[in-house]
Each structure stands twice: as structure tokens, then as C-alpha cells.
Amino acid sequence: MRKHYIDVIRIVAIMLLIPFHTARIFDYYPFYIKDDESLILQLFAIFLS
Numbered sequence: 001m002r003k004h005y006i007d008v009i010r011i012v013a014i015m016l017l018i019p020f021h022t023a024r025i026f027d028y029y030p031f032y033i034k035d036d037e038s039l040i041l042q043l044f045a046i047f048l049s
Contacts, residue, residue, distance in 0.1 A: 020048045 024031045027042035 016048060020045060023048075 026038040
């Protein structure tokens, strides 16, 4: 039996990948590309990790 709420969770997780990796550019931790640190984007990246 297929559980449709699991499909919704997968879709949300995939949709958060782009904003998460974009936020990683501006956080404190090492990443491939770096720019000035942003506290809001750092908290966003920590929350999603």
C-alpha cells in the first residue's frame, strides 16, 4: 500500500536542496564557494542540516 504523505516529504526535501546549498555559500563552515557570512542564512543552513 502506497503512503502518499511519504511522497510529499520527499518532494519537500528535494525542494529544500537548492535553498540549502545556496545558504551554505554564506555560512561560517567550509564549503566549495565562500562569500561574506550571513547570520540568517547560517541559521537556515544549520536548521536544515
